[in-house]
Amino acid sequence: MNKIFVLDTNVLLHDPNALFAFKDNEVIIPAVVLEEIDSKKRNADEIGRNARVVSRLLDGLRELGHLHSGVPLPNGGTLKVELNHRSFLKVQEMFGEMSNDNRILAVALNYSLEQQDLDTQKPIVLVSKDVLVRVKADVLGLMTEDYLSDQSVRSGDELYTGYQTVLVHPAVIDEFYTYRYLQIKHLQLQMKLYPHEFVILKDEMGTSKSALLKVSADGTKLEPLYLSNDPVWGITAxxxxxxxxxxxxxxxxxxxxxxxxxxxxxxxxxxxxxxxxxxxxxxxxxxxxxxxxxxxxxxxxxxxxxxxxxxxxxxxxxxxxxxxxxxxxxxxxxxxxxxxxxxxxxxxxxxxxxxxxxxxxxxxxxxxxxxxxxxxxxxxxxxxxxxxxxxxxxxxxxxxxxxxxxxxxxxxxxxxxxxxxxxxxxxxxxxxxxxxxxxxxxxx
CATH class of the missing domain: 3.40.50.300 (P-loop containing nucleotide triphosphate hydrolases)
Known part of the structure; x- marks a missing residue:
């Protein structure tokens, strides 16, 4: 089932291409978001640059139709600048102040209430990088998500470290010290190694025997480190x-x-x-x-x-x-x-x-x-x-x-x-x- 995604301002200021990141679903931009983007466009920093990029992207999409009526996106979805669904009465019961964040919440909530009266209901999801906006949305009973499409990895534990520790038979370590290299394909490793990645070989028998190696540029061999541990400008590893x-x-x-x-x-x-x-x-x-x-x-x-x-x-x-x-x-x-x-x-x-x-x-x-x-x-x-x-x-x-x-x-x-x-x-x-x-x- 297609979803309706309501975008917070911080999502677009973080990644202007978020407009095109929701596949074949409907993307809603509350009118207050345009006001906030307009207030940032003269900034000389990265946020100002992103505000200007969003403005140009929306201006280009105007050629496909009226934004308030909805225009098609290249990925099969639609984009709409929402001028209605702005009633603040429901949100005011929970959060009295008519701030910009609460106005965005009001649009998402009014969309959700409208969908409840339809035979074919679409899930409404508020997307925001502001933790408190997501907390408020949850209080109002709204589905909410962080914007994760631009993340390079899913969690900090998956960050590439640049080295791996491998347990091997002690004969493999002896072979390296004899020939000064090891063919990766002969080791039959279960993990993928990248160029210039380091490998710490340790004895699977539990002895202190070990070796520190580096993957060659072509990714075929494990080679010794070329540098000794001599001081570099007085600094030793x-x-x-x-x-x-x-x-x-x-x-x-x-x-x-x-x-x-x-x-x-x-x-x-x-x-x-x-x-x-x-x-x-x-x-x-x-x-x-x-x-x-x-x-x-x-x-x-x-x-x-x-x-x-x-x-x-x-x-x-x-x-x-x-x-x-x-x-x-x-x-x-x-x-x-x-x-x-x-x-x-x-x-x-x-x-x-x-x-x-x-x-x-x-x-x-x-x-x-x-x-x-x-x-x-x-x-x-x-x-x-x-x-x-x-x-x-x-x-x-x-x-x-x-x-x-x-x-x-x-x-x-x-x-x-x-x-x-x-x-x-x-x-x-x-x-x-x-x-x-x-x-x-x-x-x-």
């Missing part, structure tokens, strides 16, 4: 996942690297140390470009005084903290003098990366979990010839109002690129910042 990360970061044949993990697992420090080695010591790249999105945690503190560099400093301070550690600076302000003297390290906000072409640089994007799919596409498509880009973040620590662990740009990038030979990923799990930081990441 403290666990197997950090060693995997350095293997990817220092491999010039892998232009796209993604790192995920909880706070304190060493993502930023490893990336910066690798970038400094490649730029300053090996001269493989001409510049180290470090950027992060300007998304506040908690309430925004408002406008900041000063020139661009002074305004950016509070947002970029986590980067400077790591650079101070790597350069072992003693006094406040020393890192600024070092960076000014070197000239090959640039710290930017992502706002200033749009529209650029960036060749021959080692690019680090921190806090990438706060980016949308479109923003990640915009950034990665800026990478020019001879550049390497590293995106990292914690998908469980998101400050963006319309993103979650399964729909953010970092998760999307990891899932879409895991089969590509030009990319590599590893999830760092063990905290190395301090014992306190590790316990806090696990418990809080």
């Amino acid at each position: 403290r666990n197997a996942q950090q060693r995997m990360g350095l293997e990817l970061l220092l491999n010039d044949d892998i232009p796209l690297v993604t790192l995920s993990g909880k706070a304190g697992t060493g993502k930023t420090l490893l990336a910066l140390a690798s970038g400094l080695l490649k730029v300053e010591d090996e001269r493989k790249y001409k510049k180290l470009l470090i950027a992060r999105p300007v998304v506040p945690m908690g309430k925004d503190i408002g406008y900041l005084p000063g020139e661009k560099e002074e305004k950016l400093r509070p947002w970029m301070q986590p980067i400077y903290d790591n650079l101070e550690f790597l350069f072992d600076t003693k006094k406040s302000g020393d890192i600024d003098k070092i960076l000014l003297g070197m000239g090959s390290i640039q710290v930017e906000a992502l706002t200033y990366i749009r529209g650029r072409s960036i060749p021959g640089q080692f690019i680090i994007i921190d806090e990438a979990q706060n980016l949308s799919k479109h923003e990640v596409k915009t950034i990665v498509s800026r990478v020019g010839e001879g550049s390497k880009i590293v995106l990292m973040g914690d998908p469980e620590q998101i400050d963006h109002p319309y993103l979650d662990s399964a729909s953010n740009g970092l998760t999307y990038l990891i899932e879409r690129f895991k089969q590509e030979t030009i990319s590599g990923h590893v999830m760092l799990e063990r905290g190395e910042r301090s014992k306190l930081a590790q316990v806090a990441a696990d418990l809080l």
